[in-house]
Amino acid sequence: MSRIGKLPISLPKGVEVSTVGDVVKVKGAKGELFRKMNPSIQLKVEDGVVTLTRESDSKEHKSLHGLYRALMANMVKGVSEGYVIKQELVGVGYRAVVTGQMLDLTLGFSHNVAVELPIEVKGEAVTERSKNPIITLTSCDKELLGMVASKIRSLRTPEPYKGKGIKFVGEELRRKAGKSAGK
Numbered sequence: 112m113s114r115i116g117k118l119p120i121s122l123p124k125g126v127e128v129s130t131v132g133d134v135v136k137v138k139g140a141k142g143e144l145f146r147k148m149n150p151s152i153q154l155k156v157e158d159g160v161v162t163l164t165r166e167s168d169s170k171e172h173k174s175l176h177g178l179y180r181a182l183m184a185n186m187v188k189g190v191s192e193g194y195v196i197k198q199e200l201v202g203v204g205y206r207a208v209v210t211g212q213m214l215d216l217t218l219g220f221s222h223n224v225a226v227e228l229p230i231e232v233k234g235e236a237v238t239e240r241s242k243n244p245i246i247t248l249t250s251c252d253k254e255l256l257g258m259v260a261s262k263i264r265s266l267r268t269p270e271p272y273k274g275k276g277i278k279f280v281g282e283e284l285r286r287k288a289g290k291s292a293g294k
Contacts, residue, residue, distance in 0.1 A: 116176030120161040120184050123191040128156050135183070139190030141251040142231070146186065152179045161187070189251040196260045197280040200244045201269065207236040207244045214246070218267045218277075226266075232259050245280065 126139040133148050153164045163180050165172040206217040214226040228234050238244040250256040269276035271287045
């Protein structure tokens with residue numbers, strides 16, 4: 112058995128899991144998520160516990176077993192608690208403003224960069240005096256949230272000398288020493 116795949120997923124209060132064919136629907140307080148399952152993985156819901164089983168012990172089925180169990184656990188946690196990613200803008204004059212689903216970033220280019228957030232992702236920008244601006248992204252879909260955060264970070268990745276750029280809050284950057292002084 113897959114060590115991860117054999118673990119049961121307990122459903123918190125208010126979370127419902129249903130299947131229609133090979134599509135799984137997870138519904139909770141924060142929203143609802145859908146995922147198409149591989150036909151070789153079977154899903155069973157009994158007494159508030161979700162278990163996944165596979166049809167054989169082939170290498171492919173073993174890997175899919177653990178994968179789909181992790182994806183289901185992320186979906187259950189997402190619709191019950193939700194996910195949050197915080198990013199920090201490090202640099203002089205770097206700013207962020209969120210209006211509706213548009214994120215407007217000032218990153219030291221000759222123009223502002225506008226990023227349209229998906230409907231499932233909620234954005235918030237906080238700027239305090241003498242502190243770096245912080246962008247907070249929240250969603251029930253962990254996969255989508257990670258992709259949006261990665262796209263925002265790719266607009267200005269942190270450079271290794273001064274650390275300027277967009278980084279995740281709490282992220283440790285590898286810093287390089289600059290040019291050594293003259294002789």
